[in-house]
Amino acid sequence: MAAVGLAYLQRWGREDSRGAFTTLLPHLATAEAGILPEEVELRVLAMAANLYASPDGKLFDANKSAACVARAEALLANHDDPEVRCQLRMAEVACGFYLGEAERITHGSGRLSEALVGVKDPALRLLAEDACAHEAALRGEATAATRRFRDVAQGAARMGYAFLEARNLAFLAQRRLEEACEPSEALQLVRRAREAAYGGRMARGFSFIFAARAEAEALLRLARFTEAETVLDEADAVVEELRWTPLYLTVTRARLYLLTGRYSGLRRLARHLTAYDGTIQRALTGAYAQFAESLADLAEGRALRAAEGFAAAGQRVLELGGWPYLRRECLLYETYARVYACQRDEGRVLLRRARAFLERMPSAWHSALLHRFEALLHVLDGRTAEARELLQASLGTFSLTGDLCMAVYTRHLLALLARMDGDPAAGELLAASEAELHRVGMAVHQQHFIHYVAHEPSVGVDPATASEGRRLGAEALVVPFERLSVRGMGAPLIQRELMAVVEGLFPQSAPRLEELDSQGQATPVAGESSVPATESVEFGDGCGRRLRLGVAGTLPPDGRALLTALSRLGGFAMEVATLRGFAQSDLPADTTSGEDTRDADVPGFIAASPAMKRLRADLASLSSSRATVIVTGESGAGKELVARALHALSARSQQPYVAFNCAAVPRDLFEGQLFGHRRGAYTGAATDHPGVIRAAHGGTLFLDEIGELPLEVQPKLLRFLENGEVFPLGETRPVEVDVRVVAATHRDLSQLVREGRFREDLYYRLQVVPVRVPPLRERREDVVALARHFVRQLTPQGMDPPQLGPDAIAALMAHPWPGNVRELRNVIERSMAYGPFPAVLGAEQMRIAG
């Protein structure tokens, strides 16, 4: 046992898998000979399963790991041990990850959270949480991943697991870069990671690679190219030592080559990735190779070939079961390549898909990049004024978040655009931007898209949009609105962005933002406040806070209206950020820990477990929003109850709640039932029917089993979700309806998307606020509370509800509840159905199946 303990420490405490393996090897041989006591053998096997599943190409052996798991499972039949069970599930998730099989990970991690029940060892719980954090990141649940990385890092720091802390800090740095934090914040997190692991000298292990990636990415943003390259080279050496896949450094290295104009490096990178023949994530590495190859094509001006390459790499990623990070890069760069190849229609389609993707997996940085590509699409259409606005919005985000490189480059594009427009100042702007590019060491792209467009006679500049004129009224709002609508910003960043756009619109107005308490007392939140404000507007942030935006000095005539419009949008943006889950980590500690005055109580909704309590609180915080919610969970877990609770808690509670089961309606009647029809619109339509959407006007529509929605109806539902209009059959005009949609499914919608049975765009549209109801076996604390609730509910009026006997409680707790809460309710109902009415319900009356 001492050897197992030591191996445990080496593997997780010091990230020294090889050392751990050497420690364990002799005992593994004894275990195989079957001469160890079974409890000890179990522990040896669980440890070995994890060592064979460790991130070291020389040790990694999925088959051996699976063999250890299988043998341990057999022993567990006689010696149940929740901790060993949990370790086996961790080994399975790790194998899925290192093999690059996304579905295997998702499957394994579902079982992992199940296995966590009964695990008391806090260190093991933390390690399992770590696995779950990665799984959330892989599912593209970016904000949840950020939160989990932060939690695990803190937990690891408390418990002295230096490497786990370091690794999670490194991932957190990467996530924060995606959220467009300042590079200095990411560098600070990397520094903390290094300090955590061996006083600044990080061992050359798995964590090293991820810390290096975040560091190089931050350095690139600061245009510190040489340092970034040194960091990447060192990380590459570690990759070699560990026989690890080189894919994790691909995007950062490719960006380095693109920014510094070293295009031949891109081909070398692609070759390096293609040559990789290790076992870890080989197929996925191949997809990255194709991505790098396509970037090289793009950089060399072979746009069409590049577009096809990005499409193929994106498709390959889908076939491998997801991997959203590469998929996002492929979508974004394919958009650019299509535009570059003058494929306007394809470009527009891609742009829409990329946008939808970013809705689901928000990243402020990538949104700003997409703004840039969208601007180029406008250039192609000759709409240079719109292009300029988008570029300015993109520049705003890059400048705000300290991405020097992207800011410099975007300014260069603006100068090129000015030249296209025949702006007299263009020459000067261009000279300045070229000097700036030169100064920071970036390549001046002579074969760049805008150069090309400028010399392409078929692409003309629309004279109506060419001349700039003074922007007035609504036009002045376009760029600020774009900047405030960038997806993926957290609340503090939105506040700073709001300050920046007000400053841009009203220079020297010393904008400031304050929070007001119920007495009207103000606390500064952001901006300058020493000069008294001469104008201010108040607004809410959708999370119960009142804010005041003020400026000093004289405003132009429409100044106050602009200020009002901006503050309203800022308020909505903050609410969205909250909905997406940023708020918990971004709000100052005193507001999150302060008393919550919102009523989270939903009658008839039982929540005794931490998971359900959290879910109930989440539902309460969603009550003031109109956002579409998708509820997932196994059959009978309580999805419909969640939908009802959302309605009951919302301002719409006095309006209709309409439930529609997509699995229960014949295909040919579907459309008419959902959207309504006029009499005679089709054979059998004998009367007018408003359709369930219109029937829910003002209230909530619950679409159960959304996965069964026929493909041909999906575009119509999407249109309705996007613009709130329905087109009843037989009508000539659309009808506007105000309905909040809550959808539910027990199926894996992403799988249906992959099988082509569910539209990807609708899928992303539905994922705005995902709510997962855990199966009952993952929240055993609820079992008895629910059972008592049903007993009370089913007791006839005037009678005392029976007690649950201890043997009944034991039987209820021992059952795995595959049919979830519905099965539990049926069991209780059956136990009370037979007379005479008992004073105590025992195990005998329960008759729990199987």
Ligand SMILES: Nc1ncnc2c1ncn2[C@@H]1O[C@H](COP(=O)(O)OP(=O)(O)OP(=O)(O)O)[C@@H](O)[C@H]1O
């Ligand atoms: N937390 C809960 N508190 C009280 N009752 C619950 C709870 N969760 C579920 N129930 C009850 O369990 C039964 C099943 O719940 P529900 O119909 O909401 O499940 P579902 O996930 O929508 O199932 P399906 O996928 O089969 O439609 C219902 O009677 C519901 O009232």
